[in-house]
Structures are given as structure tokens and as C-alpha cells.
Amino acid sequence: MPRRFVIEAVMLAIYGEITAPEVPVEYIVPYPTxxxxxxxxxxxxxxMGDRSDDLYVKSKINELIAYLEEPLNRKKLERALSVPWSKSPSILLGKSVSLTIVNALDNEQYGEFLDPIETVIVLTSLKEFTPILTDQPELIGRIIEAEIQVQVYDIQDFNFALEPAFPDSQQT
Known part of the structure; x- marks a missing residue:
């Protein structure tokens, strides 16, 4: 069974190494991302701060967009958009990585602590009982401060998060 994480789509472009894990991974991606x-x-x-890094990441964003717009993937994505909180069929991103797109909606539940994108990430994590993978220490701090009952990993701890001793169905 693959490890599951809620993640922003842009992180798949920025952190290419998370698209080639040694174990199967399913990324649950809220549609607003x-x-x-x-x-x-x-x-x-x-x-990105460095111009060459910025050009590279933007090219990876273009590749991801083009991949998601391929007819079969587009059809899967559109199926998720018909009903709030529905999920797409799996979209393969590599031999051990799949994406599931969730038609997540911001309900402003955490409006004072989180922006709309952060809110859909947290709500998706809560609905799917799946940890969040992020590169934003500020988000992690706000989740802790708001005492939101989700498990969250810094992207730098990705390999640690893949260890089997931490099943994704447990919330902290």
C-alpha cells in the first residue's frame, strides 16, 4: 500500500526528488493548488531566489501542467471537478508515484490562521486522514498554534516520513 501525503502541486515541480521515491507514494493534491x-x-x-533555479522550476511547472492537460489525465481531472470533495482516479506520475486530485473547497474555517490554499490543504488532510508534506515552516507553526489535529512533515524529512513506523492513518 502506498504512503499517502497531501501536498501542493507546485512542490512536485520544486522538489523533483519526491517524484522518485524508493517506495510507492500517492500524493493527494487539492485542486486549488x-x-x-x-x-x-x-x-x-x-x-526561487536564483535565476537559473527559477527558470528550471518554471520549466518543471510547465511540464507538470502539460502532463495534466494530456487527454486521459485531463479527463480524470475533470471527473473530480463535478462534485465538491470528489477525487479523481489515480494519475500516474512515475513508476512508484500517483496523484489523486481532490476538488477541495475553502470553507474559511481557519481564516484567521491560514490562507485559502493552506486551508484546503489542511481540510484535505483532515478528510483523507493523511499527513501533509510541506516546505513551509510558517505553515507548520500555524498548524501547531491553531492546534489543528493533522500530521505534518517538513519536506526535508521526506525520507523519514516514508518509514513504515509512521502509518499515515494516524493523526496527531
Whole structure:
């Protein structure tokens, strides 16, 4: 059974190593983070501090968008968009990685602590009983401060998060 994580789509482009894990992984991606890819693609604002890194990440974002727009993947994605909180069929991203897109909606439940994207990430984690994988220490801090009952891993601890001693069905 694959390890499961809720993650923002852009992190799949920024952190290529998480798309080639040694064990099967399913990434659950809230749809609003897919829409964010288009914003990043069209933005003149840099995502990375180094220009060459920024160009590389933006090319990876373009590749991910193109992959998701392939007819079969697009059809799977569109199936998830018909009903709030529905999920797409698995979209293979590699031999051991699959994506499931969730039509997540922000209900402003954590409005004072989290922005809309962070809220859909947390709500998806709660609904799916799945840990969050993020590169944002500020988000981790806000989750702790708000005492939200989700498990969250810093992306730097990805290999640790894959260890079998930490089943993804447990919430902390």
C-alpha cells in the first residue's frame, strides 16, 4: 500500500526528488493548488531566489501542467471537478508515484490562521486522514498554534516520513 501525503502541486515541480521515491507514494493534491500552477506559470515574480533555479522550476511547472492537460489525465481531472470533495482516479506520475486530485473547497474555517490554499490543504488532510508534506515552516507553526489535529512533515524529512513506523492513518 502506498504512503499517502497531501501536498501542493507546485512542490512536485520544486522538489523533483519526491517524484522518485524508493517506495510507492500517492500524493493527494487539492485542486486549488493545480490552479496555482497556472498563476505561477504566468507570473513574472520569481519563485526561487536564483535565476537559473527559477527558470528550471518554471520549466518543471510547465511540464507538470502539460502532463495534466494530456487527454486521459485531463479527463480524470475533470471527473473530480463535478462534485465538491470528489477525487479523481489515480494519475500516474512515475513508476512508484500517483496523484489523486481532490476538488477541495475553502470553507474559511481557519481564516484567521491560514490562507485559502493552506486551508484546503489542511481540510484535505483532515478528510483523507493523511499527513501533509510541506516546505513551509510558517505553515507548520500555524498548524501547531491553531492546534489543528493533522500530521505534518517538513519536506526535508521526506525520507523519514516514508518509514513504515509512521502509518499515515494516524493523526496527531
Amino acid at each position: 493545480i490552479m496555482e500552477l497556472y498563476e505561477f506559470q504566468n507570473s513574472s515574480e520569481p519563485l
